[in-house]
Amino acid sequence: MCADQLPRTDTSRRRAIEIFLGGGILASLASFLYPVLRYFVPPAVVDLGGDEVVAAKSVEMKPNSGKIFRFGSRPGLLIMNSDGTYRALSATCTHLGCTVQYRPDLREIWCACHNGTYDLNGRNISGPPPRPLDVFDVHVRGDEIVVNRKREA
Amino acid sequence: MAMLQINLRRFRSARALALVGFLVFAPCLGYGQDVNSCLDCHSAQPGRLEVTPEKFSQDIHAQKGLTCVSCHGGDATSYDPAQAMSRKAGWKGKIDRKQVPQLCGSCHSNPTFMKQYNPSLRTDQLDQYHTSMHGKRLAAGDTKVAVCTDCHSVHDLRPPSDPRSTVNPVNVAKTCSRCHSDASYMKQYGIPTDQFEHYSTSVHHDAMVVRGDLSAPTCTTCHGNHGAVPPGVDKVQNVCANCHTFQAQMYQQSTHSKAFEKASLPGCVVCHSNHGIHMPSDEMLGTGPTGVCMRCHTPGDRCDRARVAIQGNLTQLDGAIKDADAALRLAESAGMEVSEARLSQDQARDALTKARVTIHSFQTALVNQDIQAGMKIAAANQKAGKDAMVERNHRRIGLGICLIAIAMMLVGLWLYIKKLES
Amino acid sequence: MFAAIIRWLDERLKLEGLIAPLRHKTVPTHRLSYWYFFGGITLFLFIIQVLTGILLLLYYRPGANEAFESVQYIMTRVQFGWLIRSIHSWSANLMIFTAFVHMFSVVFLKAYRKPRELTWITGVILLFLVMGFGFSGYLLPWNTLAFFATKVGTEIAGQVPFIGKPIMIFLRGGEEVTGATLTRFFGFHVAVLPGIVTVLIAIHLFLVQRQGMSIPPKLEARWNAHPSEKREMRLFPNFLLRELMAWYVAMGALGALAALFPWTLGVKADPFISAPAGIKPEWYFLFMFQTLKLIPSKVWIIDGEVLGVLGCSLAGLLWLLLPFFESDKAPRTKVWITGLTVFALVYVIGMTVYGYVAN
Numbered sequence: 001m002c003a004d005q006l007p008r009t010d011t012s013r014r015r016a017i018e019i020f021l022g023g024g025i026l027a028s029l030a031s032f033l034y035p036v037l038r039y040f041v042p043p044a045v046v047d048l049g050g051d052e053v054v055a056a057k058s059v060e061m062k063p064n065s066g067k068i069f070r071f072g073s074r075p076g077l078l079i080m081n082s083d084g085t086y087r088a089l090s091a092t093c094t095h096l097g098c099t100v101q102y103r104p105d106l107r108e109i110w111c112a113c114h115n116g117t118y119d120l121n122g123r124n125i126s127g128p129p130p131r132p133l134d135v136f137d138v139h140v141r142g143d144e145i146v147v148n149r150k151r152e153a
Numbered sequence: 154m155a156m157l158q159i160n161l162r163r164f165r166s167a168r169a170l171a172l173v174g175f176l177v178f179a180p181c182l183g184y185g186q187d188v189n190s191c192l193d194c195h196s197a198q199p200g201r202l203e204v205t206p207e208k209f210s211q212d213i214h215a216q217k218g219l220t221c222v223s224c225h226g227g228d229a230t231s232y233d234p235a236q237a238m239s240r241k242a243g244w245k246g247k248i249d250r251k252q253v254p255q256l257c258g259s260c261h262s263n264p265t266f267m268k269q270y271n272p273s274l275r276t277d278q279l280d281q282y283h284t285s286m287h288g289k290r291l292a293a294g295d296t297k298v299a300v301c302t303d304c305h306s307v308h309d310l311r312p313p314s315d316p317r318s319t320v321n322p323v324n325v326a327k328t329c330s331r332c333h334s335d336a337s338y339m340k341q342y343g344i345p346t347d348q349f350e351h352y353s354t355s356v357h358h359d360a361m362v363v364r365g366d367l368s369a370p371t372c373t374t375c376h377g378n379h380g381a382v383p384p385g386v387d388k389v390q391n392v393c394a395n396c397h398t399f400q401a402q403m404y405q406q407s408t409h410s411k412a413f414e415k416a417s418l419p420g421c422v423v424c425h426s427n428h429g430i431h432m433p434s435d436e437m438l439g440t441g442p443t444g445v446c447m448r449c450h451t452p453g454d455r456c457d458r459a460r461v462a463i464q465g466n467l468t469q470l471d472g473a474i475k476d477a478d479a480a481l482r483l484a485e486s487a488g489m490e491v492s493e494a495r496l497s498q499d500q501a502r503d504a505l506t507k508a509r510v511t512i513h514s515f516q517t518a519l520v521n522q523d524i525q526a527g528m529k530i531a532a533a534n535q536k537a538g539k540d541a542m543v544e545r546n547h548r549r550i551g552l553g554i555c556l557i558a559i560a561m562m563l564v565g566l567w568l569y570i571k572k573l574e575s
Numbered sequence: 576m577f578a579a580i581i582r583w584l585d586e587r588l589k590l591e592g593l594i595a596p597l598r599h600k601t602v603p604t605h606r607l608s609y610w611y612f613f614g615g616i617t618l619f620l621f622i623i624q625v626l627t628g629i630l631l632l633l634y635y636r637p638g639a640n641e642a643f644e645s646v647q648y649i650m651t652r653v654q655f656g657w658l659i660r661s662i663h664s665w666s667a668n669l670m671i672f673t674a675f676v677h678m679f680s681v682v683f684l685k686a687y688r689k690p691r692e693l694t695w696i697t698g699v700i701l702l703f704l705v706m707g708f709g710f711s712g713y714l715l716p717w718n719t720l721a722f723f724a725t726k727v728g729t730e731i732a733g734q735v736p737f738i739g740k741p742i743m744i745f746l747r748g749g750e751e752v753t754g755a756t757l758t759r760f761f762g763f764h765v766a767v768l769p770g771i772v773t774v775l776i777a778i779h780l781f782l783v784q785r786q787g788m789s790i791p792p793k794l795e796a797r798w799n800a801h802p803s804e805k806r807e808m809r810l811f812p813n814f815l816l817r818e819l820m821a822w823y824v825a826m827g828a829l830g831a832l833a834a835l836f837p838w839t840l841g842v843k844a845d846p847f848i849s850a851p852a853g854i855k856p857e858w859y860f861l862f863m864f865q866t867l868k869l870i871p872s873k874v875w876i877i878d879g880e881v882l883g884v885l886g887c888s889l890a891g892l893l894w895l896l897l898p899f900f901e902s903d904k905a906p907r908t909k910v911w912i913t914g915l916t917v918f919a920l921v922y923v924i925g926m927t928v929y930g931y932v933a934n
Binding site for chain 1: 630633640641644652653654655656658659823826
Binding site: 013014016017019020021022023024025027028030031032035074075095098099112113114115127128130 | 368369396506551555559562572
């Protein structure tokens with residue numbers, strides 16, 4: 001075997017190993033760590049999930065008015081009574097699923113689709129709706145009006 | 154002693170008679186007040202004279218304690234027909250059709266009487282009946298028209314809340330159709346007999362009978378039940394407006410309202426029909442077989458142009474919603490999470506529904522407002538679907554890079570192992 | 576630079592003393608030695624579970640009100656949250672699969688024989704605990720499928736005579752599956768089970784290191800007769816480098832699965848709806864579930880489900896004690912045991928397939 005042949009294949013061999021192994025370690029660890037590091041960064045929207053939501057700011061609500069807000073997957077209805085208290089209910093009509101609205105003139109909740117009405121406690125009082133609306137808990141936190149689903153027993 | 158013996162012998166025969174009489178009439182003791190000779194005989198009568206205890210036990214009046222005698226008079230304790238059905242015992246026989254409303258009303262129009270059974274029952278049925286077409290014609294001598302027993306049935310009369318009752322909302326249309334769909338029976342009145350046929354194809358029938366929505370309209374909802382009359386031409390939209398308020402409001406303020414009134418056309422019915430009301434579609438604004446506008450309007454005129462614009466807008470939004478749905482479905486099948494956009498689609502659909510209601514104002518600008526709101530939402534959702542696919546592609550590229558790095562590492566390890574073991 | 580770091584540590588920890596014995600360790604090489612990798616792969620997947628599990632803990636919220644939404648949040652809002660969660664779900668299934676493969680390879684290579692009975696026992700217990708990990712973790716996203724699978728699973732546990740009901744109540748945190756069950760399962764999944772499993776893995780690995788790798792009986796006899804035919808490789812670094820390659824392949828497979836077939840979210844659980852048709856447990860419970868379904872509702876006077884549960888428990892116990900049934904004194908039992916273990920494998924695979932196809 002020629003003396004100068006061995007070292008050459010040896011060094012080129014070793015270089016190949018260095019490149020693949022070294023590069024491989026770096027590349028693979030980088031591709032593992034990159035997502036993990038990005039994962040640690042909290043997202044911009046600190047969504048509290050579908051159980052609590054800020055329905056409105058106190059300043060935007062007027063007495064005897066209603067506002068539709070998004071609650072998780074479904075619309076909700078926030079009502080400010082004339083005496084300054086709040087009420088929040090599901091805004092999905094129990095008849096055929098249309099979105100209900102607050103009627104300040106009737107002080108009732110009304111569904112435009114087939115003229116169903118509910119009282120402020122969500123009870124269906126006239127028209128087609130077969131069941132009452134779900135009622136949510138509302139409380140004021142600072143200048144925000146926060147709506148919660150009723151806690152499970 | 155002999156006197157006693159003779160007396161006893163006489164008493165013995167009296168005792169025997171008493172015993173026999175007792176045995177004959179003993180069954181009556183067991184029934185007490187439930188002796189009903191009428192049912193006992195009439196359960197074995199043929200045809201229309203047959204009333205069985207099973208049938209009668211279903212009757213609400215029987216359950217409340219009324220008996221045959223309460224309406225027909227007579228003597229229910231006697232099995233002798235001459236006695237049971239004697240005029241002296243107050244027997245009325247078969248109640249003449251003309252007398253039926255009066256008979257029923259003798260209790261049902263008496264609030265004091267009815268209060269002891271059901272205080273919340275109305276007691277104005279008879280008054281209402283007198284205002285109805287049936288009541289008026291009966292007063293004029295026509296006995297073919299409906300009286301109480303025709304709709305409510307008799308002897309097995311059930312309350313309307315009972316699903317088997319002939320006047321339960323689900324069954325009302327069928328009950329009315331017994332006469333009103335019988336062409337030969339109705340021949341002399343000159344009114345159509347296809348109402349039930351049409352109604353059976355309608356969206357209201359579908360809601361009531363198929364979906365079980367008891368609030369859906371049936372014959373009595375629009376025509377009244379005891380005071381049944383067809384609503385007059387100018388009253389139709391009032392009836393529809395009870396449920397379809399928004400459409401009615403918009404129609405009321407529209408140009409069509411005055412125009413139809415002047416031409417004595419029946420409002421809503423002109424486009425939507427009265428009995429065979431089908432699920433409306435955007436095709437109604439078109440020129441196809443279900444198109445309604447061009448029945449009156451001239452092609453090329455202002456209204457025709459408005460029609461084209463409105464239909465175009467609706468089709469555009471409908472298409473946008475469908476496109477967004479397709480994009481989201483594609484993203485979902487690729488494993489991407491798009492549940493928020495999916496829910497937002499409901500809002501877009503709401504906007505389309507709203508636009509279809511606004512048609513009744515017949516103003517292109519108003520319809521367009523709702524359309525544009527919906528378009529924005531649908532466009533955003535479609536973008537969400539497309540973004541999800543872009544993200545999916547990014548993920549695959551990322552995976553590719555990672556796999557290359559891993560492959561590199563594997564090659565490196567393999568070479569290293571080989572070197573170690575050479 | 577690598578060598579410099581090693582030297583720095585060695586000066587302080589006397590690493591040589593720890594590594595030196597490892598340098599002498601060998602692993603036999605033969606036609607079937609590829610099966611030796613599966614234990615290590617299972618360990619690797621467990622480590623992945625711990626790491627991704629800790630990452631998920633940063634965003635997950637246990638509790639019926641928030642669990643589903645928090646997983647949805649991870650999948651949709653958190654950067655690479657979908658990746659971490661999908662890897663966690665896929666790795667769970669792969670780990671149970673490789674654990675089964677590892678166990679059956681040990682069975683067929685007869686590695687459970689004396690002196691390795693304790694290794695077998697700790698291993699089987701680990702398998703049960705790992706399936707417990709799977710059962711408890713499955714509920715945590717609080718979706719409909721998981722809710723009902725948990726309901727059915729704990730119901731079956733409750734069928735054990737006498738102690739079944741208390742066990743069911745203990746598992747469920749009450750009579751029914753509720754938010755309390757979720758909290759409890761969360762506690763099991765992130766604290767109780769990891770603690771026990773870590774200790775058992777440590778014992779298991781210690782035993783393997785102490786006793787070395789087992790060789791199939793026939794080969795062992797041959798090598799004892801002809802020592803020159805013995806083939807070995809060094810554990811460190813040769814075998815371990817190969818093991819590392821296997822780990823990298825597993826990592827690649829996980830990444831591909833997570834990216835190409837992300838784990839679905841499902842629909843949030845609603846305790847008041849009726850169970851959807853065809854509820855079945857995860858695939859690793861399917862063979863037992865299908866067995867239960869096939870047993871008639873009453874066998875003589877015993878309730879079918881009770882019989883099934885007791886039968887499965889008995890089978891599990893016998894499986895745990897497998898090494899003690901085989902001894903060198905009665906060679907015929909060896910054939911029996913081989914036959915039974917082959918039957919066991921065929922049964923598990925067959926019933927799993929049947930369970931899928933039957934629905």
